[in-house]
Amino acid sequence: MSGLHRVLALAAGAAALGALAAGEPTGRALDVTVLAREIAAERDHVSAPELGAWIVAGEPVRVFDLRDATAHETLRVPTSERIDLAALAKLDLPRDTRIVLYSEGGAHAAQAWVLLRARGYTDVRFLREGLYEWVARVLEPRLAVDATPAESAAYLQAAPLARHFGGQPRRGVARAEVPTGYWTEPARRTTTARTDVVGSVRRRGC
C-alpha cells in the first residue's frame, strides 16, 4: 500500500467516522413519527389571525398561495406569492425559512406541507381552512348579537387586524351569519351565511 493509498484510506475513514457522528445526511431525516406528532399537536398549521399578526409585525415569513393565477389575482393574503406544487417540489430556500401555505381549502396546502417537510424544510405551516379562513377570521370578523364573552374578546382582537388589511369587521349580526369552522367550539360546519366575498371563495377542498 503506497503512501497515497494510506492518505486516501485515512481520509475515507475520517469521513466515515464523521458520518457516524452526524447520523443523517440532511441533518434531520424525514421521520413519519415526528410528522405524526407535529400533526397531533397541531403544530402543522397556523391560524389566520396569527398569520395576520406575523405579517403586521413584519416577521420574516414566506406565504405561498397554491391556487391558480386568476384566483390569486382576485383575492389573496397580502405578501403571498403564487406557486404550484411542481414548483414547490423544486423550491430552493434555506431549510429553516418560515413558510405558510394556503389554498382554497386545507387539503392541497396540507399535501404541500408534507412535501416541504419531506424536503427538509423545518418551519412550515398551512392555513387549515385556506383562504376562506383568512376572509372569515381576518377580513370579515363578525360578532353575533348573542356573543359569548370569549367571542367578544376574540372580536376585539380581530377588528383592528381586519381594518389593517382593509377588511370590514361587523358586530351585532345574527348568529346564523357568523361563519364557522374548526375554530368555533363546538365546531359547527354550517357555513351557509357568508358575505359576497366569503361566498366567492370556492371551497373545493384543494
Next chain:
Amino acid sequence: MSAPYLDGGGMYLASAPLLGFAFGWLLERAGMGHPKKLARQFYLRDLTVFKVLFSALITAMLGAFWLARAGVLELGRVYVPETYLLPQLAGGAVFGVGFVLAGLCPGTACVATASGRSDGVAAVLGMLAGVLAFALVPGLHELSLVTPRGPLTLPQQLGMSTGAVVFLVSAVALAGFAAAARLERRA
C-alpha cells in the same frame, strides 16, 4: 442509487456522455478492459475489480452523504431503483455466469471493445442479443416484475441511521482493501 438527475434538460443529457467517457477511461486506466485480469478476481489472485469498484462505491457514498449534509445535493431527488426480488436474483446469477465465462461485465465489455479487443466485441454483441431476446420473448417483461419490494435502502432495512450504514460499509471496504493487499502479496 444511480441517475442523480430525475429532471430532464439539455445540460443533464449532455453530462451523460461526458460521465460515460470518463467512466470508460477510468476503467481502462485501471486495467479493467482485460478479461484475464478480471477473471483472476474469481481466483483471488488479482483483486483490482474489488478495489476499483469498492473505491468508487465509498467515494460516491461519502461524497453523496457530505454533499447532502452541506446542502449541495438533495438526496430525495436521487433515484433509488426498485427491487424485484426473484427476477433480480435470477438476473444476478445470469450476470455472474456471463462475467466468469467472458471475463467481462457490461461496462468493461464496452471498454474492451473500445480498446479493439475482439472478445470485448463478442461480449457486447452477446449482451445486445440478450437485450433483444428480452424484448422479443413474450411474457419475459411481466416475469421481470414479479415479487416487487419497492425501493429498498440499507438504513431502512437495518433500522440504522444513514451515517451508521455509511460507517459500516466504509469500514468493510477499508478492511477489504487491507486484506486484498495481503492476498495479492501472497499470490
